[in-house]
Every structure is written in structure tokens, then in C-alpha cells.
Amino acid sequence: MNNNILLQIAEDYDSPVYVYNSEIISKQYKRLTNAFGKVKQVKINYAVKALSNISILKLMKTLGAGLDTVSIQEVKLGLAAGFTADKIIFTPNGVSLEEIEAVAKLGAKINIDNLSILEQFGTRHPKVPVCIRINPHVMAGGNTNISVGHIDSKFGISIHQIPHILRIVENTNMTINGIHMHTGSDILDIDVFLYASEILFDTAKNFKNLDFIDFGSGFKVPYKSGDIETNIEEFGEKLTSRFNTFCKNYGKELTLAFEPGKFLVSEAGQFLVKVNAVKQTTSTVFAQVDSGFNHLIRPMLYGSQHEIKNISNPNGRERFYSVVGYICETDTFANNRRINEINEGDILAFKNAGAYCYSMASNYNSRYRPAEVLWHNGEAHLIRKRETFDDIINNQVEIDFAKKKVKVS
Ligand SMILES: *Cc1c(COP(=O)(O)O)cnc(C)c1O
DSSP states (O other): OOOOHHHHHHHHHOOOOEEEEHHHHHHHHHHHHHTTTTTSSEEEEEEEEGGHHHHHHHHHHHHTTTTEEHHHHHHHHHTOOOOOOOGEEOSSSSSHHHHHHHHHHHHHHEOOOOOOHHHHHHHHHHSSEEEEEEOOOOOOSTTSSSOOOSTOSSEEGGGGGHHHHHHHHHHHHHHHHEEEEOOBBBBOHHHHHHHHHHHHHHHHOOOOSOEEEEEOOOOOOOOOOTTOOHHHHHHHHHHHHHHHHHHHHTTSSSEEEEEOOOOHTTTTTTEEEEEEEEEEEEHHHHHHHHOOTTTHHHHHHOOOOOOETTTTTTTOOEEEEEEESSSSOOOHHHHHHHHEEOOOEEEEEEEEEESSGGGGGOEEEGGOOOOOEEEEEEEEEEOOOOOOOOHTTTTTOOOOOSSOOOOOO
16 A cells, blocks of 8 residues: 555545555465465464454455454454354453353354363363363563463463363363464564474373364564564474374374464554644654554553654655654653654554554543544445544433432442
8 A cells, every 4th residue: 555545545534544454464364374285274263352343354254264252242243244153263361151151152162271160161061162272381472561371371271280171171071172372472483382382282182082273373573674573484384294293193184273363464554643743842853643542552551663654755854753642641652763754734654553453442531443444455445433422422321410419428
């Protein structure tokens, strides 16, 4: 998508606005499936929480993906998008037994990551097969905010508790149809991931009725120049060989499953904002934009660096700017970044705005969440309207203090 298209979208749909390019999503999907082309059965379950717009889910369906979900609401979104329940896996953490039962009733695949819930679910529903999420205690990444496989993580059942899992399975007579891990958000080192996979294979040997092994996600995409990207092709080749050997020894062709979010949608998204004011202080030049962490919180939450381009003045002289929002909090998107000269009214494009951007947006400062646009086959399609004041006030319940005696405790 060139700058003119983006500027036209910002003009037609106003700012701030999220724009996604379907071609990049398709390309990433195909890269991943090609990398595992030598595995007989591969299933890519898109992690809905990364970007949960129903049109994005429908696009995933046309590509052949299934869905990975973490709440019953995401399961319902998937069903609304036309997925059949068997194409949806529910991989929650810390949700109630009731929610898991409700999802099982809808027919989605169940993934359990807690011994107590496993025992209760198996006792009550021995006929419903479940997948087990294990924690291999491997840190596949450098950032402790987003690595979830290590020893004190709340995710998964520890591999040191496998005897306990086996006891529950035997006592309840339940069926384990899958083994799963999700070690964290970054596969920086393929060998570390393969090491974790060996632990998964070792665990899988204990279960006789498996249909699939789910390797979670962790595919890294570059956010800023110099970032490492997971080498999917090399990774695919190495894991394929190990997986096929495992299946041979296991005596059954299993499905190899992944659940990427970021890899599929991050690079497809751009977030367009308008510069309200350029503010020169004694030390810094601030570009103040019509957004804040209410619309894009990753830089403040994780220290993520989203590249920012001035698409209104792409050939302007580069200068240093701190790009900040309009929220009454410190909401710094970028500190002293080299950007082509910024004038008030310019449109800035944040890169890698497909994953965990809109889906983490809020109404803080009583602002509307932005519109979302999908660029598909050379055309812009509005896939979510900008919110209106009704969205802000709708669920609020007013008390008429003049009429009612309100007890203040
Ligand atoms: C969030 C999540 C994913 C997706 O992670 P990405 O880093 O976006 O690929 C996959 N599996 C589970 C269980 C998750 O919670």
C-alpha cells in the first residue's frame, strides 16, 4: 500500500484509523504452511486475540486457518464468522470450569492447563476429549514480559507434574487428544524452540490417543531495523524432520498445529494518526497526535518500538521528534526518533499495527475507539465503524439524585 492510498484512507475515514492489508496476511499464512509443506497434516489456528475483527476472522477462514481462542466470547466470534466449532480450539488460562464446560458444549476443542480443572472436567465429562497444555520450562526469548515457559510462569502444567496428569487420566478415564505448549512470544533461537519441542515429544509418548501436537506460537516479526525475525523456512525444515520421525515411532500420522497471532497480522497493519500540534520545548520537539495509549498501548506496556513514518512529507528533511499522544498521562509512542519533518496536520503511519493494537484499545479519556479498514483486492473496506458518543454512554446507568434518596455508606 503506497502513501497515497493511505492518505486517501485517512481522508475518507478520518483519523485515527487502523488499516490492514489482506495481501500481507495471505502471504504470511502461505509462508508458514509452505515451511511445513512436508508434514502430512498441518493446522494453523490463528490466535484471535491479536486482531479479532470478524472480517479478519473470515479472511483467515478463506485461507484455511482454524482459530485459537482464549475466551468464550472469542469462540462465539469465531462461530459468528462462520467457523464450525471443531475448527476452534479454546486455550484459556485461569478461566472458570463453567466457562470451559460452556465452550465444550459449543463443540470447540478444549485445552486445559491446570491439574485441578483437569480432574474436575475429566470427572464430569469423561467422554469429552481434551488437550493438555504443558509448561516445558524453557525460556524461548529474552524478554521476561512475554516469555511464558519458564519455571514461575502461570501458564501450562509443569512437566514435573506428568505423573499427576497420568493419574487423573487413569482415574477419570478421560481421553487426551492433544499435547500443547506455548513457550512465549519470541522464538529468537530455533534450537531453543526445538529443545522445548523434544520435551513436548517426550510428554506426548505418555498418551496413546493423540490426534495432534500443538507447538503454540512465538514466531518473531521485525518491528524495528536490526530486529531478528524467526527464520520460518529453516525452522520448518528442522521441526518437520523431527515431527515426522516422532509420528513414525508413535505409529500414527498426527496433526502438527500452530497458533500464531503476531506472525500473521502484525506487519499487515498500519495505524494512521494526525498531528494536532508540534510543540517545541527547550530540549525536545514533540509531535502530538490525535491518539494515545487508549488506541495503541504496546509502546507503553511492553516498550515495543513501532516504526513511525511521516507519510504526508516522506521526502522532508529528517529531524528528531518525540511522538506523544493526547491522553492526560505520559503516553510516549517514540522518544527522539528521526522522522521526516513534521508539520501540524500531517498523517503519521505506525508500522506493525496489526497485532495487539486495536484489540487492546480502550475508551480511556472517554475517547472513541478508531475505525478499522481492510485493504483487499485494491479496495478499501470499512470493517469497523469509529465509535460514537452512544458507545460511551450506552451502558452507563444514571441515578437521578434529585428524585431518589441515595444511601451513602
Ligand atoms: C497469545 C497466544 C498466542 C499467539 O501469540 P503470538 O505471539 O501473537 O503469535 C498463541 N497461543 C496462545 C495460547 C496465546 O495465548
